[in-house]
Amino acid sequence: MAEIEVPSDFLCPISLQIMRDPVTISTGITYDRECIKKWLSSCKNQPLICPVSKQALSSVDLTPNHTLGRVIQGWCSLHERHGVEQIPTPKDEIDRGDAVKSILKEAMKSPRSSRLECLKRLKSIVAENESNKIYLQNVESMLFLTSILFEDEGEDEDVMVEEAIEIITNINSPATILKNLLTQNPQLIDTLISIITSTKSPKSRASTIAFLCSLYTISDQTHKTFTKDILFIQLTRALMDQISTKPALQILLRLAPFGRNRIKAIKNGVVFHVVELLLNSSNGRECELAMAVLDRLCECAEGRAELLQHGGGMAVFGRKILRVSNLGNEKAVRILYNVCKNNVGNCGVAEEMVEVGVVAKLCLMLQVGGNLKTRERVKEILHLLQCVSRGTKCVVVPSGFDRF
Incomplete structure (x- = not known):
C-alpha cells in the first residue's frame, strides 16, 4: 500500500x-x-x-x-x-445544557413529591455521555443535590437520597467546587456518615463512601481530626462486605495520620480486616492502599499487637512482598521494621517470619535491588532477627547474608 x-x-x-x-x-x-x-x-x-x-x-x-x-x-x-477507511457521517449529539438547567429549575420549585422524577431525569442525562456531566459541575447544582440528603421526611426518602448520591458520585465535581460545597455545608460529612449507617442499599452505601472519599481528599484538618467512632465501624463493615473497598481504604489513609483516629480504627477492627483483604485480594492498587493503611496503623503499639494476633499477620507479607509493586514492598518493609524493632527479644516473631517465608523474601529483596532506604531497613530487620535467634534453634539468615 x-x-x-x-x-x-x-x-x-x-x-x-x-x-x-x-x-x-x-x-x-x-x-x-x-x-x-x-x-x-x-x-x-x-x-x-x-x-x-x-x-x-x-x-x-x-x-x-x-x-x-x-x-x-x-x-x-x-x-x-x-486503503484509507471512509469515515461515516457522525450524528450530532443533543446539547443537554439547557435541559439540565430546566430540570434543576423545575426541581427547586417543585414540591417534594415531584423531585424524585426530576432526579431520575437528571441521572438519565448524566449517564448519556461524559460531556453531560460537566453541566452539573457547579456549586448551585451541587447545593441542590446535597440539600436532598438533609431531608428526612417522606415515603420516598431513601430512594431520593440514593438517586442524589449516585448523580453526585458520577459527575466527578472539581476540587474547587467540593471545597466550596463543604464550606457552605459544614455538616455534610456527618450527614453522609449517617446515610452510610442507616441505608440498607449496598449500592447507596458504595456511592456514599465514594463521595465521602472525595470530600476527605479536599477537607481541612478540622474535619479529619475529630472523627467519630461510627465512621470507623462503617469503614470496617465496608471492608468486610467488600463494598467500595478502595475509597474506604483511601478514607482510612487520610484519617490515620492523626493519633486518636489510629486508636479508633484499631479498636474497631480495621487491622484485622485489612489483613484479611490483603490475604484474599489480587488487585494491585487495592493491595497498595491496604499496605499503606497497615503501615500507618502499625506506627503505634496497639496496631502492631493486632497485626501479630492475626493468624496471617506475618504470612501476608510472605505472599505480597515482590508481588504488588515497589511502593507495596516499601510499605511492607516499613511495617516489618516497626514490628521487629519493637519486639526485640521475641523469638516467636522471628520463628514465624522464617516459617511463613518472610525472611526468604527479604533476602531476595537484597538481591533484586530497589530503594536504598528500603534496602537498609531490610538489612536492619535481618540483623535484629539474627541477634534474637542466637542461642536458639531459630536459624534466621541463610548463608551468604550473615554479613552486611
Whole structure:
C-alpha cells in the first residue's frame, strides 16, 4: 500500500489521530469529539482548560465543525483506493445544557413529591455521555443535590437520597467546587456518615463512601481530626462486605495520620480486616492502599499487637512482598521494621517470619535491588532477627547474608 501523507489540519491535536468527528471548543481550536470529551472528563480536579492553548474554557459546548468534517470525508474518499477507511457521517449529539438547567429549575420549585422524577431525569442525562456531566459541575447544582440528603421526611426518602448520591458520585465535581460545597455545608460529612449507617442499599452505601472519599481528599484538618467512632465501624463493615473497598481504604489513609483516629480504627477492627483483604485480594492498587493503611496503623503499639494476633499477620507479607509493586514492598518493609524493632527479644516473631517465608523474601529483596532506604531497613530487620535467634534453634539468615 502506498504511504499517504495525512494533512496536519486533519489530525486531533491531543492524540494525532485522524479526526472522525471534528468539533470546535470555546477557544476556537478544533478537536476530535471523543478525544476532547476524554480530556474534559480528566480535568475533574482542575479548572477546565484548552489542552493546546491552556486557556480557561468559557463554556463546555462542542460545536460541530461541518466544513472540516466534509473536507476530511472528501480526502478519505479520494484516497480510498490506497486503503484509507471512509469515515461515516457522525450524528450530532443533543446539547443537554439547557435541559439540565430546566430540570434543576423545575426541581427547586417543585414540591417534594415531584423531585424524585426530576432526579431520575437528571441521572438519565448524566449517564448519556461524559460531556453531560460537566453541566452539573457547579456549586448551585451541587447545593441542590446535597440539600436532598438533609431531608428526612417522606415515603420516598431513601430512594431520593440514593438517586442524589449516585448523580453526585458520577459527575466527578472539581476540587474547587467540593471545597466550596463543604464550606457552605459544614455538616455534610456527618450527614453522609449517617446515610452510610442507616441505608440498607449496598449500592447507596458504595456511592456514599465514594463521595465521602472525595470530600476527605479536599477537607481541612478540622474535619479529619475529630472523627467519630461510627465512621470507623462503617469503614470496617465496608471492608468486610467488600463494598467500595478502595475509597474506604483511601478514607482510612487520610484519617490515620492523626493519633486518636489510629486508636479508633484499631479498636474497631480495621487491622484485622485489612489483613484479611490483603490475604484474599489480587488487585494491585487495592493491595497498595491496604499496605499503606497497615503501615500507618502499625506506627503505634496497639496496631502492631493486632497485626501479630492475626493468624496471617506475618504470612501476608510472605505472599505480597515482590508481588504488588515497589511502593507495596516499601510499605511492607516499613511495617516489618516497626514490628521487629519493637519486639526485640521475641523469638516467636522471628520463628514465624522464617516459617511463613518472610525472611526468604527479604533476602531476595537484597538481591533484586530497589530503594536504598528500603534496602537498609531490610538489612536492619535481618540483623535484629539474627541477634534474637542466637542461642536458639531459630536459624534466621541463610548463608551468604550473615554479613552486611
